[in-house]
Amino acid sequence: MIIIPKNIVTDDGKDRILKNHFVEIENGIIVRISKNDEKYFKKYKSDVYRFENLTLIPGFVQTHIHLCQTLFRGLADDLELLDWLQLRIFPYENAHNKNSLLSSVRLGINELLLGGTTTLLDMGTLRHQEVIFEELQNSGIRAIAGKCLIDENDLFHAFKSDTISELDEIYQLAKTYHNTSNGKIKYGFAPRFVLSCSEKLLKESFEMKKDFAGSLYHTHSSENKNEIAEVKRRHNKENIEYFDSIGVIDDHSVLAHCIHVNDKETELLRKNNVRVSHCPSSNLKLGSGIANIPKYLKKGISVSLGADGAPCNNNLSIFNEMRLAALIQKPIHGSTVMDAKTVFKLATIEGAKALHLQNEVGSIEVGKKADLVLMDLNTNVHSMHENDESVYSDIVYSSSSDSVHSVMIEGEWKVLNKKSLLYNQTELNQKSKEELKKLLKRVQN
Ligand code: GUN
Ligand code: FE
Numbered sequence: 001m002i003i004i005p006k007n008i009v010t011d012d013g014k015d016r017i018l019k020n021h022f023v024e025i026e027n028g029i030i031v032r033i034s035k036n037d038e039k040y041f042k043k044y045k046s047d048v049y050r051f052e053n054l055t056l057i058p059g060f061v062q063t064h065i066h067l068c069q070t071l072f073r074g075l076a077d078d079l080e081l082l083d084w085l086q087l088r089i090f091p092y093e094n095a096h097n098k099n100s101l102l103s104s105v106r107l108g109i110n111e112l113l114l115g116g117t118t119t120l121l122d123m124g125t126l127r128h129q130e131v132i133f134e135e136l137q138n139s140g141i142r143a144i145a146g147k148c149l150i151d152e153n154d155l156f157h158a159f160k161s162d163t164i165s166e167l168d169e170i171y172q173l174a175k176t177y178h179n180t181s182n183g184k185i186k187y188g189f190a191p192r193f194v195l196s197c198s199e200k201l202l203k204e205s206f207e208m209k210k211d212f213a214g215s216l217y218h219t220h221s222s223e224n225k226n227e228i229a230e231v232k233r234r235h236n237k238e239n240i241e242y243f244d245s246i247g248v249i250d251d252h253s254v255l256a257h258c259i260h261v262n263d264k265e266t267e268l269l270r271k272n273n274v275r276v277s278h279c280p281s282s283n284l285k286l287g288s289g290i291a292n293i294p295k296y297l298k299k300g301i302s303v304s305l306g307a308d309g310a311p312c313n314n315n316l317s318i319f320n321e322m323r324l325a326a327l328i329q330k331p332i333h334g335s336t337v338m339d340a341k342t343v344f345k346l347a348t349i350e351g352a353k354a355l356h357l358q359n360e361v362g363s364i365e366v367g368k369k370a371d372l373v374l375m376d377l378n379t380n381v382h383s384m385h386e387n388d389e390s391v392y393s394d395i396v397y398s399s400s401s402d403s404v405h406s407v408m409i410e411g412e413w414k415v416l417n418k419k420s421l422l423y424n425q426t427e428l429n430q431k432s433k434e435e436l437k438k439l440l441k442r443v444q445n
Pocket of ligand 1: 081085089312
């Protein structure tokens with residue numbers, strides 16, 4: 001297959017932006033990036049895609065998502081984290097059955113793909129985790145996912161399991177799903193957060209990841225002031241200090257949020273090479289705070305982006321996260337921080353590095369997987385000048401998911417001309433509404 005775009009934002013080590021170049025793909029891998037050559041194209045009887053008005057970029061990587069929550073969009077607005085969990089999210093997640101979970105996951109995957117996200121790290125949910133894995137496999141999206149672990153829950157008692165059965169179940173799940181779908185699916189051990197996990201669960205799930213090379217440890221940390229006060233009351237330590245003291249943070253640990261973090265903890269993040277997943281929409285909407293991302297970047301700490309879940313955002317668009325990641329820091333640190341190119345990288349190659357997938361995705365280079373997005377940057381909302389670098393500004397400051405034209409993962413089209421090739425939106429919405437209605441009835445009973 002050959003793709004001929006207007007230009008290519010490679011995101012390679014040299015950040016080259018190529019014009020009059022094409023990309024050739026074989027068996028899902030980028031095998032050639034060369035100057036346009038009509039003679040060469042003639043050899044191809046079919047599968048030459050001319051998108052001479054569109055910009056080719058690497059697929060976006062989101063490092064903190066809750067697919068199981070997509071169904072709950074708009075049902076938990078204007079609350080702070082612990083109320084949001086106690087009054088809405090835990091009761092709703094607790095009421096999921098396989099059908100409602102499937103609808104939620106499909107809605108989420110569809111939205112992510114239509115918005116150009118091709119890789120995600122998902123937090124899972126307490127029950128029916130296999131439904132999430134099966135749909136991730138069916139969709140062909142690239143994902144690291146795992147069962148959300150909860151063995152203590154003072155906020156909502158019904159929503160927990162016991163330590164040993166949690167550990168038994170995740171071992172089986174990891175054995176079943178880790179490195180499946182040609183390596184596109186990996187396991188991510190996912191203790192929900194300190195307040196819902198015993199020390200044993202946190203430690204043993206961390207130990208278990210050593211049995212599954214390439215798997216990750218994924219949790220929430222230091223998100224909300226009341227949350228960290230409770231962590232301190234229970235463990236007499238700050239959140240990240242506590243993680244460090246029990247030995248569960250290393251370079252395969254992804255911590256969502258990291259807002260309320262002191263200098264000593266920042267040093268622990270750096271020293272342990274921890275990955276920070278920054279979720280600005282969620283952090284603002286839940287009133288959690290603003291993470292000191294410029295400081296993390298200055299110290300060389302890995303930062304990437306995630307939309308979190310639909311009910312705390314209320315979108316799964318990487319474009320919202322990029323725009324906010326840039327804008328919220330400027331009044332605090334000055335307008336020169338978080339420039340468009342830096343932020344674009346957080347959503348692509350830095351996301352790939354955070355997940356240890358940088359040899360496969362995150363940039364457009366020969367040998368990498370063809371996880372690619374075509375953007376239309378020629379609309380009324382985009383800039384009129386044709387400077388190479390304006391492409392980053394157009395993507396980060398001016399684009400939305402509406403600017404995404406087509407999306408492929410490992411050489412397979414998932415979105416073509418703004419249409420999902422996976423799901424029928426009308427049917428998906430209809431089914432999701434039915435499932436949500438039934439779920440809300442279960443919550444009441
Ligand atoms: N902390 C524990 N669970 C959650 C969740 O579902 N969303 C967010 N934003 N924070 C959490
Ligand atoms: Fe989250």
